Amino acid sequence: MKILYLFIFTFIVHASPAQQLNDRHTEFFNFDWKFHMGDTLGAEKVTFADQSWRKLDVPHDYSIEGSFDQNLPSCNGYLPGGIGWYRKSFSVSASGKDRKVFVRFDGVYKNSEVWINGHYLGKRPSGYIAFEYDLTPWIRFGKENIIAVKSDHTDLTDSGWYTGSGIFRNVHLIYTHPVHIRKWGVFAATSKVTATNASMEIAVDVINETKIPADAIVQVSLVDKAGKEVAKSTVKNVVQPEKENKFNLLLDIKNPQLWCVESPYLYTLRTVVMLNNRVIDSETILTGIREIRFDADKGVFLNGKNIKLKGVCLVHDAGVLGSAVPGEVWEGRLNTLKLLGCNAIRACHNPHASEFLDLCDKLGFLVIDEAYDEWEQPKTKWIDGWNQSKKVKNGYYRYFPEWGKQDLSDQVMRDRNHPSVMMWSIGNEIDFPNDPYSHPSLDSSANPQTFAKYMPENPDASRLKDIAHELVKILKESDMTRPVTAGLASAYMSTQVGFASELDVTGYNYQEKLYAESHKKYPKQVLYGSETGHRYEYWKAVADNDYISSQFLWTGFEYLGESFKWPQRTNPFGIIDLGGSFKPEAYFRQSLWSDKPMAYIGAWDTTMVEPTLFYLWDHKNALPHWNWGKGKVLKISGFTNCEEMELFLNGKSLGTKKMIDFADHVITWYVPFEQGVLTAVARIKGAELAKYELATFGKPFKISAVSDLQHLKADRRDVARIVVNVTDTKNVSHYLAENRIYVETQGNIRVLGIENSNPADTEHYKKNEHQAYHGRVVVYIQSLDKPGKAWVKLTSQGLQPATVNLDIVK
Structure with missing residues (x-):
């Protein structure tokens, strides 16, 4: 069996106000929020007194600012949650009273509730889904406005891994003409791709929020890296009052530059909407053209080339930074994975930030974009250490019946234009035997998982087929260009109940021993290792079999939560530690995957x-x-x-x-x-x-420090990563040193955090000092908003200090 998927993929580039030649303007809405930890009455009201609240910028994770506590759940890394409130004042020009004003949150964990000028806008339970509210009816044009956000993460056992809390992703304020492109309303896909030609079909959803018909023109053009327009198309249609219309356009691209993992070429796609020969809306998008094909016998083909996917699973936190991870940090992490020879990522077990996918587009990673870790039934969450005695059943399942379909649809609409995204995953180990689903087939002698026997008191696994069918239907309504997959924990049971048959591509978690038998018994099933251990034999199962396309190691980087017994706050199964250093297993993986x-x-x-x-x-x-x-x-x-x-x-x-x-x-x-x-x-x-x-190293003598950046933009967002090592007199790193490192700064910078990567270090994370582990720490420095000279001084008792000089530039 062969599955063919042809793609054109995109991600939005937000232009600065000076570049805007139409009525759409998107601005970062991250700065100058006020924050209060804990619940408080009336904080949504305009007149509420918030002068004593803490001032901060988002993204912000308030869990990572708390103290590790062995009485808190291990599944969440022994860190607290709770309720947090955010408020922000802003002005909208009186001249904009005829425009639309929207606020878009890329992620608020969780149960977010939002008010504008005291008016309640709504609630979103999931912390991982981007959502948008129309502020227009309640905006005070020409006056101050107050937006208030409440985040409620009191149920700390809602996830098997560390989630973070609060507005932990970007926020945007968006101004548009009343006739405008709908949210995530541009979708481009190729109907064919060859070395000499690509046909690109583009659908643009335009909404008319006026009382009169809009005789609109939509024009799209494709521009290469040199700035040359390589294709253009225009179509005209009427959008009725308070309705939306889909404009379908076709581009023919001669001799296209194809996107691939070795050379991720990106075009610029410009979409404009015109009324009366005037541009009233536009979106500028980066675009990649590629063809991917899945074959049950030969694996994966990218642009006609058979490749092996050398993948890792990634969870969304970054140690001391929690879940509010700057894009610069993700870029550094992805470049580190490139050194291994890694070319694919399974984004576990929930939608990651859109900036993460932007980077995968840019750097050349293929991504499995995953939606859920559970559906309508809860899975086990560990309280006193992974696989220990205390456990509860809690989580997203509470919201799945009401929000599951909407969350999935929004995920696909947001992410469907990324060239990096190759598959949609509708779940991770939803079918874990007896956690919670069970089935009589588990008692069969053919079931290879002998530890799992049928438990009739558990939910019937036959239900999985029906749910999967509905989820696949939702996916295909928004995107027919990608296959649907899932990471199966019990491939045998899922095949027996028909869950596996709903998938285009079937992921096996830790079931390499079933590959040969499954391929023989189900020759049309496309198989791959969606989650695997690190042993050499697991890679050989991929390398030695054409029909197995890939493996995704658990995990690329260590992560918080899913912790072992106190005081271990992290999960140790990553091949790279929290600070970004290779563990021995990473070098071993490099010996298998890297061509260098x-x-x-x-x-x-x-x-x-x-x-x-x-x-x-x-x-x-x-x-x-x-x-x-x-x-x-x-x-x-x-x-x-x-x-x-x-x-x-x-x-x-x-x-x-x-x-x-x-x-x-x-x-x-x-x-x-x-x-x-x-x-x-x-x-x-x-x-x-x-x-x-x-x-052989001598006694600790001095501190050595190197920054990955010497120049930081004065934008309150740019981040440098400084690697600090304890060395001897000959500059040999002292792997066993545990000296306490103190960090002092001067200039327009701030310390985001110090990471020592010690899984058993439960000292408060946000102090400006930390004990070295394996002779090192990593210091994250963020710029402020004024240019000038800055320095970071690193000291330790008895050691020669080090200073890192930084330039903060406009």
């Missing part, structure tokens, strides 16, 4: 038991340091994508070994410890292509 020659070595004391966190997440015990006791025999593990590796200790060769001789893809030596330098050299056909070195 690489080498890594790590050591382990052979007298110690080699811990394995869990069978599926087999972290390599290969520590990146060369400081051990005299006479210790160390197991040296070498990771490389080259043919062979030679090991040297203080310049003396300890032998060359070939990767082909190691079935687990790990070259090993056993070496008595000797102070000095341990060096690995990797070669192909005798040519040295990569090298890695471990050097």
Whole structure:
């Protein structure tokens, strides 16, 4: 069976006011909010006295500002929630009284309620869905206006992972003509793609909020990176009063530049609406053209090329930043994943920020865009540690009957134009056996999950087919260009009840052993590893089988919540830590996925038991340091994508070994410890292509600090990431150092947070000091709104300090 999906994808670029030549103007509405932690009566009223409230900018996560507490649920990372109030005053020019005014929230966690000038606008339970309100009827043009937002996250056991709380994504204020493009009203898709031609079908929904017919003209044009217009189309139609109309246009693109993971080429699509030969609305969008095809026997084809998807699952927080993650931080994280050879992401288990998808478009990642972790029945949430004794049943299921379809539709409408988004996922492990669904098929001898037996008191899993059918229908109404998938926890049960048959592409979570049998029994089913462990054998199941296109590791980065027992506040299964540093498992993954020659070595004391966190997440015990006791025999593990590796200790060769001789893809030596330098050299056909070195470090002597940026824009949004290491006198990083690092700033900057990546460190996250872990911390610095010189000074008792100079520029 072959499934063919052809795409044109887009994301909106908001022009500055000076660039606006029509009546649409979109501005960031992030600055100068007032915040109060806790519930308070009357805060929605215009006359409410908020002078004592804290001033801040959003995005803002108030959970991450709280204290870790072992009496709080482990599923939420032992951090608090509660109720938070936000208020903001703003003015709208009297000259704009004939325009429409909307406010759009990209995400408020959760149960948000919004008022404008005391008028109640509505409630949105989900914290992950973007939503919009029309403010126009209640705006005081030429006067001050007050918008108030209440966020209620008192039910801390509503998720299996850390969610964050508050207005944790961007807010926009949007001004339009009464005749305008509807929210998420531009959709572009290709009907064919070849190397010489692409046909792009564009649908534009225009709404007329006046009392008279609108004789409207819609024009679209496609512009390449050089600014040259490569295609154009115009259509005219009448939009009746208080109605909307769909304008369908066609572009023919000669010799298109195709979007792919190696070269994510983006065009600019300009859409304008005209009345009486005057532009009254427009949207400017970045566009990628590509074709993707899923084949049950051969896997995935991108623009006709068969590829393997080397993917990771990503949760939406970033440690000390919580869920209010700046785009610059996500860009750094995605570039880190590129170093691994990663080319695909499963955005778990809810819609991520639109800025995240913008970056995936720009950098060349294919994305599974996931909607839910549960439907109409609750799943287990752990209270005292993952898979421990205390648990509850709580979560989104409370809102699914009323809001599930609307949330899914809004997700698709918002995200359907991103070239990065390759599939819609309607759920993660909704079918986990007996959590909550069960079925008599579990008692069959053919069921490979022998731990799960039929529990008749649980909800009947046959219901999954009906719900999936409805959700797929909603998806296809908004986007016929992408397949629908889900991550199945019990592929056997889901196949028996018909859930799997509703999917275009079937994701298997941790069920590699079923691949061969399922492919033989259901030859038309397109299979892939939607969530997998780290072991080499799981990758071989992909690499050695054409019909398996991909794997998505759990997870790319460590994340808060789904925590183990106190004091561990994070989930440890990421291959990259919270601060963005490679763990040994990341180097191992790089040796499997990257085309660029690489080498890594790590050591382990052979007298110690080699811990394995869990069978599926087999972290390599290969520590990146060369400081051990005299006479210790160390197991040296070498990771490389080259043919062979030679090991040297203080310049003396300890032998060359070939990767082909190691079935687990790990070259090993056993070496008595000797102070000095341990060096690995990797070669192909005798040519040295990569090298890695471990050097014995001395006592902690000084602080070393490097910023990823030297210039920050004075926009109150730009963020620099400063990596701080404790080193000895020879600049060798001290992997075992635990010195306390103090951060001091001067100039128009502020400290967003300090991350040390220690999963068991429950010190308050937002202090301007933190203990080093593995000899390092990461400091996030954000610009303010005035240009000038700034510096960050890093000190520690007994160590030479370091200073990082920054330029804050217009």
